[in-house]
Amino acid sequence: MARSPEYGQVKTRLAAGIGDDAALAVYRQLLEITLHTAADSRLAPVELHIDGDLTHPFVQALVITTGVNLVAQQGGDLGERMYLALRQVLDHHNSALIIGSDCPAMGTAYLENALQRLANGTEVVIGPSEDGGYVLIGGKRADERWFHAIDWGSDSVMQQTRTALQNAGMHYTELDMLWDVDYPEDYKRWQDVCQVTVNQP
DSSP: OEEOOOTTTSOHHHHHHHOHHHHHHHHHHHHHHHHHHHHHHTSSOOEEEEESOTTOHHHHHHHHHHOOEEEEOOSSSHHHHHHHHHHHHHTTSSOEEEEOSOOTTOOHHHHHHHHHHHHTTOSEEEEEBTTSSEEEEEESSOOGGGGTTOOTTSTTHHHHHHHHHHHTTOOEEEOOOBOOOOSHHHHHHHHHHHOOOOOOO
16 A cells, blocks of 8 residues: 655655655655565565555556556545455455555565465464554454554554454464664665665656
């Protein structure tokens, strides 16, 4: 799930430290990396659920190069959009994963592990992030209670989601903790760890 890469509308917390131009470039590169990781893994069909302009040239180019299906996000807040995306995919598949586009540490093995956990009997799998949120959530069915009354963007998302899953009586499994790129220090970490250079438009 991702937003259309519009100037000044993405990576706003990162932009406060590195500027809108650099933040947009980072967002585009992270989205491209994530989509290629998922598509190139060939673990399952991949869909790109976009909030915003589906005709954006960058989005269209990604769809062409990766061969994924492009879908418009539905719903109001992030929780409702995630729930509806999960439910839509599960209408046609036995299990599904939702991932964001800002975790360069997420590789094929991580995605494969998540799918394997679901295949082996867990009802929900979730990948926590160091900032208190999560980088992945998946399941064999969709339940809007998992996404209700969550303070999205806060450092309590993961704990609130644990509580929601427990209250819903779900058997869930947590994967290894990863990190995502939201702030300037995350951006520097990404550059240092992954030896990346972000080319600004």
